[in-house]
Amino acid sequence: MGGPDYSAQNRGFREVFKGVFRRGRERRLYTLSLAPSKSHFDEDLIKTPMGELREWRPERSKLAAALLNGMKNMAIKPSAKVLYLGASHGYTPSFVSDIIGKKGFLFALDFSPEVVRRLVLVSEERENMAPLLENAVLPAGYTHRVSRVDVIYQDVAQPNQVEILMKNVDIFLRRGGTAYLALKARSIDFSEKPKAVFKRAGDELKRSFEILEEVPLAPFEKDHMMFVVRKR
Ligand SMILES: C[S@@+](CC[C@H](N)C(=O)[O-])C[C@H]1O[C@@H](n2cnc3c(N)ncnc32)[C@H](O)[C@@H]1O
The missing domain is CATH 3.30.200 (Phosphorylase Kinase; domain 1)
Structure with missing residues (x-):
């Protein structure tokens, strides 16, 4: 009042x-x-x-699209430590860096040298962000440079997205931490109906995680789902 x-x-x-x-x-x-x-x-x-x-903008960022579509569990918050797989040029990572602030830290990883060049420039303006030119399939290559984190955010658009997430969660995500998986149905199986692809991915994730939310990303991204899961 x-x-x-x-x-x-x-x-x-x-x-x-x-x-x-x-x-x-x-x-x-x-x-x-x-x-x-x-x-x-x-x-x-x-x-x-x-x-x-x-x-x-939600047309450029699946995280913004998920939030505008009503996602409720937002573990990317001030002071959070985040590992971002599939950082690309750094568009969404730059907003994650803003949100977590000076007390947070963002490890932003991508395996493509073309995009990491620009990611480095974005990171240079931000003290809480480290770019890594690494392959998310091979976490052993960066265990010595990434700490335990509160959040893993993954947007790699690969057929084995769930497997890549598991590998990184096992090593880097603290117990009770949250993972976000932006799943593109057509990357996993072009011929199968997106609904069936999402169901299969959800069943796979359930074996290791508590599923907190599944948020469709349409109309911003067609046939994409944001899975929000918690490590037990
Ligand atoms: C859809 S883009 C990510 C867009 C970004 N998340 C954003 O919102 O600004 C997917 C990125 O994943 C990267 N990628 C794909 N497979 C990868 C892997 N195994 N390891 C690391 N990066 C990978 C690609 O190089 C590409 O830059």
Whole structure:
């Protein structure tokens, strides 16, 4: 009762998760930039009394798509340690870096030298982000450079996505930690119906995890599902 009017003060932005903002019913999100005035992806930068907000688009980020589609379990929060598999140029990783803030840390891994070049430039602007040129299928190659983490986020679009996740979870995810798996049905089996692919993946995940949520990513991404699971 009678508290400050943050919506007016902050130009209509409201915090929907810690470090994640939305304005009205816009189909996009915003994060508070850790690298103010820097835009690596042509995103809009908006000055507010809270700090500079960066526009985060669901058409470019499966994590933003899942949040806008109602995902409830958001373990990517201030201070979290995150291992990101399939970081590409760093679009979604840059927003993860904003959300976890200076007390968090992000290991951002990709096996393609072309995209890691740009990922390195993005990481140079952010003290909480380390780029790694590694293959997620071979975690032994980076055990000495990655610590135990609270969250693994995986978006590698490979046929053996579940197996890749398991390998990394066994080594890096703390017990009770959360993993996000952005599953692309057509990467797993082009001929099978997406529903059947998701059912099979869910059954496989259930053997090792508690499944917290399954969030379809349409209309932003066709035939994709975000699985949110917890390590027992
Ligand atoms: C769909 S893109 C990721 C987009 C990114 N997550 C984002 O939202 O900004 C998939 C990425 O996974 C990477 N990838 C595929 N297989 C991989 C593997 N075995 N190890 C590491 N990276 C892999 C690809 O090089 C590609 O950059």
